[in-house]
Amino acid sequence: MSDSQLPPISVADVQRSVTAELDRIAPVIDSIGEAFARSGFELALVGGPVRDAMLGRPHNDLDFTTSARPEETEKILRTWGEGLWDMGRDFGTIGTRKGPWQVEVTTYRSEAYSADSRKPSVAYGTSLADDLVRRDFTVNAMAVRLAGPQGKERSVVDLYGGVVDLATRVLRTPGTPEASFSDDPLRMMRAARFAAQLGFTVAPEVVAAMKDMASRITIISAERVRDELVKLICAPYPRRGLSLLVETGLAELVLPELTALRMERDEHNRHKDVYEHTLTVLEQSIDLEARLGGGPDFVSRFAALMHDVGKPRTRKFHDDGTVSFHHHDVVGAKMTRKRMKALRFSNDEIEAVSSLVELHLRFHGYGDGEWTDSAVRRYVRDAGDQLERLHILTRADCTTRNRRKADRLARTYDALEARIERISEEEELAALRPALDGNQIMSLLDISPGREVGAAYKFLMDLRLDEGLLSEDEAAKRLLDWWSERG
Structure with missing residues (x-):
């Protein structure tokens, strides 16, 4: 984009x-x-x-x-x-x-x-x-x-x-920007949103007023800020609007995780610019969202924007000159949930975006270790109804300038998607369920609803993930053996 x-x-x-x-x-x-x-x-x-x-x-x-x-x-x-x-x-x-x-x-x-x-x-x-x-x-x-x-x-x-x-293509206010933003501080967010929607440049005096008056945004309800943020992110040029929010200090108040990505580069440049990387991932995810079959997709775009927010908290320099961000996916998912709750997003949106943030590193290592069919099934199970968005985020997360490396990653992910499709056709992965349901488990084991039913169901689901489809007879035999071993 x-x-x-x-x-x-x-x-x-x-x-x-x-x-x-x-x-x-x-x-x-x-x-x-x-x-x-x-x-x-x-x-x-x-x-x-x-x-x-x-x-x-x-x-x-x-x-x-x-x-x-x-x-x-x-x-x-x-x-x-x-x-x-x-x-x-x-x-x-x-x-x-x-x-x-x-x-x-x-x-x-x-x-x-x-x-x-x-x-x-x-x-x-x-x-x-x-x-x-x-x-x-x-x-x-x-x-x-x-x-x-x-x-x-x-x-x-x-x-x-x-x-x-x-x-x-210039954005100005009819009167002074100070008077305009004093009347309604949300107009500062709208300036960023219109820059993103229309591709306009914001006049210098308007930017200056946004910097001076950024703190006024705190009197605006979270719901109104959220609505402007959604419109900005779903606009044709979101980088323009997001960059303006960061430049003026508004992001520090409405989406501080974005500002925090502008970490100081170490003097030896041992890690990439996470902020610029994030904006590039966002733009690349937009280029891929036609795969979803509709117009602008907020969940996909916001997951791209938030996927690395855990890095500032997990960055660690090592004696050998390397830098790591261990568990930034898990930390980032928790931070994403917290921010989206503060902005009053729906539970479904929070769960979708935070799940994508948590899963965005899962693919790495696939090409090195050659996943088993069990690992592929678990990848699909964990992604659930966000699988297509996870495909987009994982592909968009490659921003290397090394063309050979980028091509290799793309081919590897092509292979993973093809494998998911093959196993899906053979095993109906979209409906990953054990061969026996809860009622069948209770009847076979002669037990009542409770924790033991859940444990039995988990055992059968692990079998399904590890070994693929089993017949009901085979599943029943394996379940009885498991039950007997439990005493």
């Missing part, structure tokens, strides 16, 4: 893109504009939809801002739209659906955080200009005034140079 500087966009291309997109969504924006105008209210398409229209990125989620208060907006949308939702009413937002379009209409507003509040206070504004100045970045502070019933043409409103910043 290339992260080089993207070329600027010509203003003419911006104008052509926005015209084409407004023509595409004309059925909905002209209709809703007329509905609000008939009731005496202003309405404008605003924010992300305008920015993306100028970038030639069409989508069907449309945001509007209006002079109408929420209760007035609700009356209009009840007759204009198809369904209604008002979960954002406290922030002045009412939503509806119109054919394929999802529509949200928000009253002109301003909002700010107090010094110790985790939630913004909301005050309604009186003009489009007041509403735009409170937005996070100039490229999101553009609007399109909509036509009224008298046929007034649509017009672009760009009070803060958003078109030029978009064309030159």
